[in-house]
Amino acid sequence: MRTLISNVTIVTNDTGNRVLTDCAVAIDGAYIRDVGPAAELAARYPDYDRLDGSGRVLMPGFVNVHMHFYGTYARGLALKSTPHNFGEILQQLWWALDKVLDDDAVYYSTLLPAMLAAKKGVTSVIDHHASPNAVAGSLDRIEEALALVGLRGLLCYEVSDRDGPAIRAAGIAENARYIRRSQAARQENADHLFDGMMGLHASFTLDDETLAQAAGTARDLNRGCHIHLLEDWIDETESRARYGAGAVARLQRFGVLGAHSIAAHGIFLDEAGQALMAETDTIIAHNAQSNMNNAVGRADVFALLERGVLVGIGTDGMTPDLRAEVRAGYLMHKHHLQDCNAGWDAYKQMTLHNNPAIYQRLTSRPVGQIAPGYLADLILLDYYPPTPLNSDTLWGHFLFGLVDAPVDTTIVNGEIVLQGGQLPHLDEAAIAAESRLAAERVWARFGA
Numbered sequence: 401m402r403t404l405i406s407n408v409t410i411v412t413n414d415t416g417n418r419v420l421t422d423c424a425v426a427i428d429g430a431y432i433r434d435v436g437p438a439a440e441l442a443a444r445y446p447d448y449d450r451l452d453g454s455g456r457v458l459m460p461g462f463v464n465v466h467m468h469f470y471g472t473y474a475r476g477l478a479l480k481s482t483p484h485n486f487g488e489i490l491q492q493l494w495w496a497l498d499k500v501l502d503d504d505a506v507y508y509s510t511l512l513p514a515m516l517a518a519k520k521g522v523t524s525v526i527d528h529h530a531s532p533n534a535v536a537g538s539l540d541r542i543e544e545a546l547a548l549v550g551l552r553g554l555l556c557y558e559v560s561d562r563d564g565p566a567i568r569a570a571g572i573a574e575n576a577r578y579i580r581r582s583q584a585a586r587q588e589n590a591d592h593l594f595d596g597m598m599g600l601h602a603s604f605t606l607d608d609e610t611l612a613q614a615a616g617t618a619r620d621l622n623r624g625c626h627i628h629l630l631e632d633w634i635d636e637t638e639s640r641a642r643y644g645a646g647a648v649a650r651l652q653r654f655g656v657l658g659a660h661s662i663a664a665h666g667i668f669l670d671e672a673g674q675a676l677m678a679e680t681d682t683i684i685a686h687n688a689q690s691n692m693n694n695a696v697g698r699a700d701v702f703a704l705l706e707r708g709v710l711v712g713i714g715t716d717g718m719t720p721d722l723r724a725e726v727r728a729g730y731l732m733h734k735h736h737l738q739d740c741n742a743g744w745d746a747y748k749q750m751t752l753h754n755n756p757a758i759y760q761r762l763t764s765r766p767v768g769q770i771a772p773g774y775l776a777d778l779i780l781l782d783y784y785p786p787t788p789l790n791s792d793t794l795w796g797h798f799l800f801g802l803v804d805a806p807v808d809t810t811i812v813n814g815e816i817v818l819q820g821g822q823l824p825h826l827d828e829a830a831i832a833a834e835s836r837l838a839a840e841r842v843w844a845r846f847g848a
Contacts, residue, residue, distance in 0.1 A: 401814045403427045404445050406438045408453030408780065409789060412770045413460050413752055417791040425458065427776040430591040430813040434772055453780055456808060457789075460768050461523025461777040462722040463755040466626075466664045466685035466714025469527050469542060470501060472509040472835075473842050474717075480847075486632035486696050494530075495562065500845035501531035506538050508835035510545035515828060517720035518549050518818045521779040521807040524759050524767055525551060526662070526685075526714070528599055528626055530558035535570040539578040543594050548826070550810075550817030552777065554763055556599030556626045559614050561607045572614050575599055579621045591813055595763045600627040600656065603647035604638035611654035624660030624762065627651065630673070631665035632696045648673040657682045660762055664714065666704070667697045674700075678707040683758050686750070688729030690716035698736050702746050712755045713747075723803040726751050730799065748795040780809035 406424035411417075412435070424441040426434040426448060434441055474497055483489040501509070506529070517525060525546070531538050539555045546553045555578060559571035579596035586592045598618035600606060606614075618625050630636060630647055639647045648669070651657050659681040666684050669677065677684060686701045701711050715725045726747060733743045756768020766774045783805035789797050810818035817823065 401427065401429065401816075402445070402448045403451050403814070404441060404448040405451045405453055405458060405778075405780075406442065408456055408458040409785075410435070410770055411457060411459035411794065413756075414769050414771060417752070417794050419790050419794060425770060425778070427778075427811070427814050430775055432770060432772055432774050432776050435770060451809075455784060456780045457783045457785075457802065457805070458770065458778060458780055460756065460770060460774075461779050461810060461812065462521050462751075463524040463526075463712075463759045463767065464517070464522050464715055464720070464722050465526045465683075465712040465755055465758050466662065466687055466716055467525050467527045467720070468529070468717030469510040469513055469545075470498060470506065470529055470531065471717030472513050473497060473501070473505060473839050477843060477846065486694055487634050489694055496846060497842070498530040499532050499563070500842050502534050502838075502841070503537070503541055504838045505842045506531050506534060507541040507545050508831070508838045510542045511548065511831060512835050513720040514546050514549040514551055515823055515826060515831070518551060518810045518812075518823060519807055519821065520721040520723065521781065521810060522720060522722050523552055523777040523779070523810060523812045524554075524756075524765075525720075526554040526626070526759070526762070528556055528558055528664070530560075530601075532560075532563040532567045535567060535574050537574075539574060539596065540581075547593065549823065550812050550815060552593045552765070552767075552812055554595045554597060554759065556597045558599045558601050559610065560601035560605045561610055562601070562605045568610055571599070572610075572617055575614075576617050576621060579623050583621075593813060595765075597623045597660075597662075597762065598625045600625055602628040602631070602635050603650050604635050604642065608643060608650075608654070611650065611656060615655040619655065624658060624662070625656045626662045627656060627664070629663035629666050630668040631691075632694070633668055636668060648676055652676060652680065659683075662758070662762075664716070665691065665696075665699060667691060667699045669700070669704075674704055674707055674709070677704060677709045681710070683761070684709055684711045685714040686711055686729065687714045687716035687718070687725075688732045689718045689725055692728075692732060693718060698733065701750070702733075702743065705746055705749065710754055710758060710761070711750055712758045713750050722751075722755075727799055727803050744795070748798075751798075752795075776811055776814040778809075778811045779807050781805040782808050
């Protein structure tokens with residue numbers, strides 16, 4: 401695909417957050433070839449297909465750094481009893497739901513939110529999956545769904561000892577298989593959309609042997625780990641009770657932490673734990689809406705950022721819409737701290753720069769800027785600013801305007817996947833009907 405996009409306001413998302421007018425973007429295949437004055441690019445690329453942005457805002461697609469697609473089938477699900485703490489939420493909902501997922505449920509629970517992600521301008525997703533009775537090939541089904549929509553993905557399977565040694569071994573094997581498969585695909589096609597890493601649940605459900613084996617496998621494959629860390633105090637207390645060491649200490653001992661690993665949440669990190677995140681250069685994925693929903697607390701992401709930790713924003717399965725997560729999290733911190741100035745620069749940094757930086761670090765894929773050499777993962781938003789839009793005002797426009805703007809066009813790897821707000825190659829109603837049939841089977845098993 402060779403396309404020239406013009407008649408747009410370009411949010412470059414470079415280090416200066418430049419906003420360009422009267423400029424155009426030339427796309428050649430999967431990459432941005434040129435950015436410059438519209439008249440000059442029109443003359444330079446006369447044979448490129450034209451895409452008229454109709455005055456819309458053009459910016460890089462968003463990255464979601466921690467997602468659980470399979471959580472889709474919890475929507476509307478009735479529990480047999482009411483959970484009163486995080487441990488009970490895990491036992492009564494998530495660990496009961498993941499056990500009854502089958503291959504079709506894995507596929508459709510990904511496909512529906514993936515379609516919504518494209519509609520909301522999310523072009524790259526880092527997912528963390530669990531289906532203990534449908535482990536083998538589960539990451540292929542997630543990839544299949546994402547590929548049908550056209551999204552980019554970094555996938556892993558959640559290894560845990562909670563379901564016994566056979567399922568634990570199957571989880572490690574699934575991660576290793578998928579990582580190798582993705583690496584081979586990248587060798588054949590440099591623009592392959594998918595990568596893998598080693599998924600782990602949390603310290604308190606992982607035996608020493610499992611941590612050693614999983615971390616060693618990841619290291620042998622030159623990949624990092626994706627794990628939940630101190631989402632609730634249970635991770636610390638149970639880790640100490642079962643294994644004689646706290647959660648952070650155990651992960652450090654077995655080599656789980658590091659520059660290519662993601663620790664999701666980190667709500668109960670103390671100063672020593674925060675310092676170790678910085679020392680090991682471990683990535684933190686912050687998920688404010690999920691933390692509020694589970695009533696587990698507020699991660700001190702500001703302290704982590706001050707220490708130089710690369711902190712990004714995920715949605716933890718609450719929504720495919722990163723923009724909704726960003727505004728809710730930004731307001732949550734202000735409300736909790738009773739500080740009307742809290743988080744302004746931090747949330748801008750995490751959303752616009754850290755999230756794509758995380759994806760780049762873990763996959764070597766150049767996403768997140770409109771500049772030559774970057775991947776053409778772009779979105780056109782129906783946003784016509786009522787006040788001046790420039791590098792100084794961009795974040796205010798984002799939080800109180802762009803966050804609500806409909807996405808007209810989504811482009812991933814240089815290919816249009818959403819146009820006119822629609823997914824032209826997909827029958828959404830028919831797909832939703834198939835998903836409901838799969839959900840009915842899942843819910844019946846859950847109820848039994």
